[in-house]
Amino acid sequence: MIPDVMKGVCLTAHGGPEALEWREDIPVPVPAPGQVLVRVAAAGVNNTDINTRIGWYSSDVTGATDDVDQEVEAGGHAGALVFPRIQGGDLCGYVAAIGEGVSLPLGARVTGPINLPRPTPDAPRAYIALGSEVDGAFAQYCLVEAADIYDVSASPLSDVEIAAIPCAFGTAENLLTRAGVAEGQHVLVTGASGGVGLAAVQLAHLRGAKVTGVTAAAKAETVRAAGAAETLDRDAILPADTYDAVIDVVGGSRWGDLIRAVRPGGAYAVSGAIAGPIVEADLREIYLRDITIHGCTYQPPEVFQRLVKLMIAGRLKPLISKTYPLRDIAQAQEDFMSKALPGKLVLIPPE
Numbered sequence: 001m002i003p004d005v006m007k008g009v010c011l012t013a014h015g016g017p018e019a020l021e022w023r024e025d026i027p028v029p030v031p032a033p034g035q036v037l038v039r040v041a042a043a044g045v046n047n048t049d050i051n052t053r054i055g056w057y058s059s060d061v062t063g064a065t066d067d068v069d070q071e072v073e074a075g076g077h078a079g080a081l082v083f084p085r086i087q088g089g090d091l092c093g094y095v096a097a098i099g100e101g102v103s104l105p106l107g108a109r110v111t112g113p114i115n116l117p118r119p120t121p122d123a124p125r126a127y128i129a130l131g132s133e134v135d136g137a138f139a140q141y142c143l144v145e146a147a148d149i150y151d152v153s154a155s156p157l158s159d160v161e162i163a164a165i166p167c168a169f170g171t172a173e174n175l176l177t178r179a180g181v182a183e184g185q186h187v188l189v190t191g192a193s194g195g196v197g198l199a200a201v202q203l204a205h206l207r208g209a210k211v212t213g214v215t216a217a218a219k220a221e222t223v224r225a226a227g228a229a230e231t232l233d234r235d236a237i238l239p240a241d242t243y244d245a246v247i248d249v250v251g252g253s254r255w256g257d258l259i260r261a262v263r264p265g266g267a268y269a270v271s272g273a274i275a276g277p278i279v280e281a282d283l284r285e286i287y288l289r290d291i292t293i294h295g296c297t298y299q300p301p302e303v304f305q306r307l308v309k310l311m312i313a314g315r316l317k318p319l320i321s322k323t324y325p326l327r328d329i330a331q332a333q334e335d336f337m338s339k340a341l342p343g344k345l346v347l348i349p350p351e
Helices: 047-054 159-163 166-179 195-206 217-225 252-261 301-313 326-338
Strands: 005-011 020-027 035-044 092-098 109-111 115-117 127-129 141-145 186-189 210-214 230-232 243-248 262-270 292-295 320-325 344-348
Touching (some): 005 326, 020 326, 035 159, 047 326, 159 344, 166 262, 166 292, 166 301, 195 217, 326 344
Parallel strands (some): 186 210, 210 230, 320 344
Antiparallel strands (some): 035 141, 115 127
């Protein structure tokens, strides 16, 4: 039986953890034609959830994620959010109800990407984000479009492991795809001990690339275990003209070093800037060396479809450092921001 109300966390405004409100009276949505109601089994914690909460996506914000202390009006992926909003882009759950025209069986285990493509003739890369423009997985139930989710019942991975995949591995696979990473290439991955970084290391290794990961010395072994051939400390001097591709989620003051590290004719792909979005560049180091820069957020369906095949084949192994009851989301996000734990943190809703 599906209840009329559910428990979950509502974001009530842009701000600190106090903006996250635990509620036990959230109406359970009813699926319309083409929609699916999913009972959430697990939901990963991501930087994008924190960025959205604090309003970091606003162009008014110029500092790092951990250095935002200002009022923001339009801080969602696509501008202003509608509050209250249930966040949570990492979904693993079970089909609880279906709308007309949906063929997914009840009880099927499903997941899907956080960035949902909504292309139009005028905007071929338009998208919305689960947990930003539409309610996400930080509740007992989540309403999604059937076209946006995939049946992963056959995967040997646990619910918690699958919940660690959509944002981190989807972002990483998109970065590698846009940068054209292929067998035999040498790839540099920044933030290599984080969720996206570890996923990029693992996925680039599966592509047959040699991977160098930038990480703190204490987490170097974790990065090598994910598939990196070598690691560099965060403050290390990066060798110039070395890498076929640089996969970056850090940004910040060392951005120029990353560009110089790309070999002539290589690619730089970015999908994050936790160290700061405002960077300084010497354009000559880009155009004279034919460097291609890829901004990567829109994900065509085939990106996540490749991950689904890897999930079902059991070839992905996300690192889970800790799980938390959903009600402890503030502590989970605090631990996430501390960067003390590698890999992923995952929230478990009450049954």
